[in-house]
Amino acid sequence: MEPIFNLKSLPERLRSLGKRVTVAVACPADSHTEEVVERSIREEIADFILVAVAGKEAVAKRLLADYPEHVVIIDAEDDDDAARKAVWEVHEGRAQVLMKGTINTDNLLRAVLNKERGILIKGSVLTHIAIAETPQIPHLLFFSDAAVIPYPTYEQFDAIVGYITDTFRSITGKAVPRVALTHCTEKVSEKFPLTLSYEQIKADAANKKYGEVEIAGPMDVKTACDAESGALKGISSPVVGNADILVMPDIEAGNTFYKTLTLFGGATIAGMLAGTTVPVVVTSRADSADSKFYSLAAACLKALR
Amino acid sequence: MEPIFNLKSLPERLRSLGKRVTVAVACPADSHTEEVVERSIREEIADFILVAVAGKEAVAKRLLADYPEHVVIIDAEDDDDAARKAVWEVHEGRAQVLMKGTINTDNLLRAVLNKERGILIKGSVLTHIAIAETPQIPHLLFFSDAAVIPYPTYEQFDAIVGYITDTFRSITGKAVPRVALTHCTEKVSEKFPLTLSYEQIKADAANKKYGEVEIAGPMDVKTACDAESGALKGISSPVVGNADILVMPDIEAGNTFYKTLTLFGGATIAGMLAGTTVPVVVTSRADSADSKFYSLAAACLKALR
Incomplete structure (x- = not known):
């Protein structure tokens, strides 16, 4: 199909x-x-x-x-x-x-x-999955978490990536999602513990924990969704400029992305809880x-x- | 003028x-x-x-x-x-x-x-001020911090509000900025310490610490910039739907707002460091x-x- x-x-x-x-x-x-x-x-x-x-x-x-x-x-x-x-x-x-x-x-x-x-689900975490249709991008953009988990731990990021890749495949019928782990910069550092979680998530992904995925980050929203920005920064990955899924670093960023997409980007967003x-x-x-x-x-x- | x-x-x-x-x-x-x-x-x-x-x-x-x-x-x-x-x-x-x-x-x-x-400036904090011109809003939208302070403390929010209201007046010539303290919900709670800082900032503002301002929050980006969303939520304030300035809850939200406005909202953004x-x-x-x-x-x- x-x-x-x-x-x-x-x-x-x-x-x-x-x-x-x-x-x-x-x-x-x-x-x-x-x-x-x-x-x-x-x-x-x-x-x-x-x-x-x-x-x-x-x-x-x-x-x-x-x-x-x-x-x-x-x-x-x-x-x-x-x-x-x-x-x-x-x-x-x-x-x-x-x-x-x-x-x-x-x-x-x-x-x-x-x-x-x-x-x-037993031992599970509750999380929110959003699905945006925007005039600027020719495919659906999934993102999480914009509504439930304030500042995800590694375990929570792990759950988020598992649910959202699974949901993405079920809904779009595309087998290999391109996942961007978003953050304000491209640097991994102790100053931002979430970037250390991202490193672990990438290692998990390499071990096929989330099935077939292309996963990269940390990178900002623009690098994830705009090929030109990625090129300017000299970052090369199948995800850069082509992300299907954005993992948001925290609920403040997720909520801001949701609201800014609808208000300034003319997006229609669907959403559901997972877990x-x-x-x-x-x-x-x-x-x-x-x-x-x-x-x-x-x-x-x-x-x- | x-x-x-x-x-x-x-x-x-x-x-x-x-x-x-x-x-x-x-x-x-x-x-x-x-x-x-x-x-x-x-x-x-x-x-x-x-x-x-x-x-x-x-x-x-x-x-x-x-x-x-x-x-x-x-x-x-x-x-x-x-x-x-x-x-x-x-x-x-x-x-x-x-x-x-x-x-x-x-x-x-x-x-x-x-x-x-x-x-x-002695005893000061360094912060970033962004100024967005968007097709959707008929005035400039100032916001901070999208680039320097990761997770502002009360003292840092205080500096941010001081600099950005001052810069707003210098650049636009408008005397009374409308400031929205943004957050993913309208609730003040211990779970999000930044909302407690916001309460203190509002008390400071009432004591004229930042000169003449209209200040309100916590509220999300959409409530701050879209009158209809505010009305639906039953929130009444001169700031709701009319914010000149958005104080962002953290750098992840600030950076996401910046990148989403330019990529999805067609905004042009100017910026400078203050402090x-x-x-x-x-x-x-x-x-x-x-x-x-x-x-x-x-x-x-x-x-x-």
């Missing part, structure tokens, strides 16, 4: 697989969630288990009335109960993606991380409608592969 | 002041430095003291031959000698701006930071010719006010 280079190819790819994912939604009570659910049903990419809180079932009921073959409703007492029940649907294998509706991310994550009834048994979609109010829909589509594609 | 909203207004403003700055250049031996010096002379914004290393004086001699009234040459034995001599011209008051030519930044900074013969007795221009090979020229123009304007 052709690799995927943009977000709008995701729904079509999902349909071509001939399987439908079931998504459990905690607290579907706002118009944004309603829009994403409805669009996903209409574009034939998912069915839904809507876990709705008593007194706030209007959206869920409307969706059930209009799409009775694609929607199931589960009643919940309050937000925390809804989070527990939505997570339980995943835990029991009845849903393959979890999605946040009108509930605080913290409340949802408490249920996700619960030791007995949660869905964190859980299934992808978790945690969009925020400030995300665009497209961004929310493509996040769900990307999560569904990841769930199917 | 009208405030300045873009980089191309800088040369005209300099000319309107009727004074010419003298710039000391360490190692003017490459075509980029030559171009910036020549353009600055032609646009009547500066005169030059060119400190050239023996055997590498071709560029300096050519400039002296063509612009004898605006160029002086000083001979140096090697790069370190050139750095010392260029810094000494500033130290003795014969130059009001220092500029890096074909010399490693580290070598130049060693001379700048020298205790007896250097030009660091020294005069502005220091330290452009790098990857900067565009415009970026280098405007860096010098901004430094000259800062030097005059």
Whole structure:
């Protein structure tokens, strides 16, 4: 199959697989969630288990009335109960993606991380994967972590690289991702312990820990994404100027990259949590409608592969 | 006088002041430095003291031959000698701006930071100030620190805010900068000690430590620069969506912002070092010719006010 280079190819790819994912939604009570659910049903990419809180079932009921073959409703007492029940649907294998509706991310994550009834992979770390489509680059750009891990340790970088290369392959269908380990300079030094972690990650990659990858760094964002900058600096690597994946040095850089890409770069960004048994979609109010829909589509594609 | 909203207004403003700055250049031996010096002379914004290393004086001699009234040459034995001599011209008051030519930044900074013969303000910290002109925002966007201080302490944030508000007023002519203290979320917490520094900076600002400013945060880059994002989050402040200045939480975020703005946002960025007795221009090979020229123009304007 052709690799995927943009977000709008995701729904079509999902349909071509001939399987439908079931998504459990905690607290579907706002118009944004309603829009994403409805669009996903209409574009034939998912069915839904809507876990709705008593007194706030209007959206869920409307969706059930209009799409009775694609929607199931589960009643919940309050937000925390809804989070527990939505997570339980995943835990029991009845849903393959979890999605946040009108509930605080913290409340949802408490249920996700619960030791007995949660869905964190044992011994795993929770991390966020972002997928950017930009007018400047002719392929999707994956990056992590922009939202969960403040200042990754070596173990956390190791988890990030494992999840993001795996997710990249599942979603784009490209076998060998080009991974840039980003940092403000090209130097490895004790002053920046994260660069020492990067050295270890490169050694791990050479031992095929992450499967087939091209990996290089430290290098800055411009060197990773712009061939000319790399040439000027005299750095030669298949990754330079052609990165598919950017590993961000910390959450401040990751968040800044995310926000600057959307605001100044005209990018559309999808995102999901990884480290859980299934992808978790945690969009925020400030995300665009497209961004929310493509996040769900990307999560569904990841769930199917 | 009208405030300045873009980089191309800088040369005209300099000319309107009727004074010419003298710039000391360490190692003017490459075509980029030559171009910036020549353009600055032609646009009547500066005169030059060119400190050239023996055997590498071709560029300096050519400039002296063509612009004898605006160029002086000083001979140096090697790069370190050139750095010392260029810094000494500033130290003795014969130059009001220092500029890096074909010399490693580290070598130049060693001379700048020298205790007896250097030009660091006593008890001061060295920091970098960037000035971005973007197609998306109708005014200049100042930010710091993208290049020097890895993870600022409260004392370093205090210095950064002092220098950048001062530099902002000198260059734009606007009296009351709107300063956003940026971070990946809006929360103040022990988990991110930089947010505790921000609280102290806001208290200092309320006590007029930085003169007249509007200051707010923590907030992310999008909230700082996009009114709609702020509204969605229910955050109300004159800074939200209208920031003139972004204080970056660390060098990783600052560098990422810098590189992402230029590569994905089509921005032109000028920059200079602060914390020294005069502005220091330290452009790098990857900067565009415009970026280098405007860096010098901004430094000259800062030097005059």
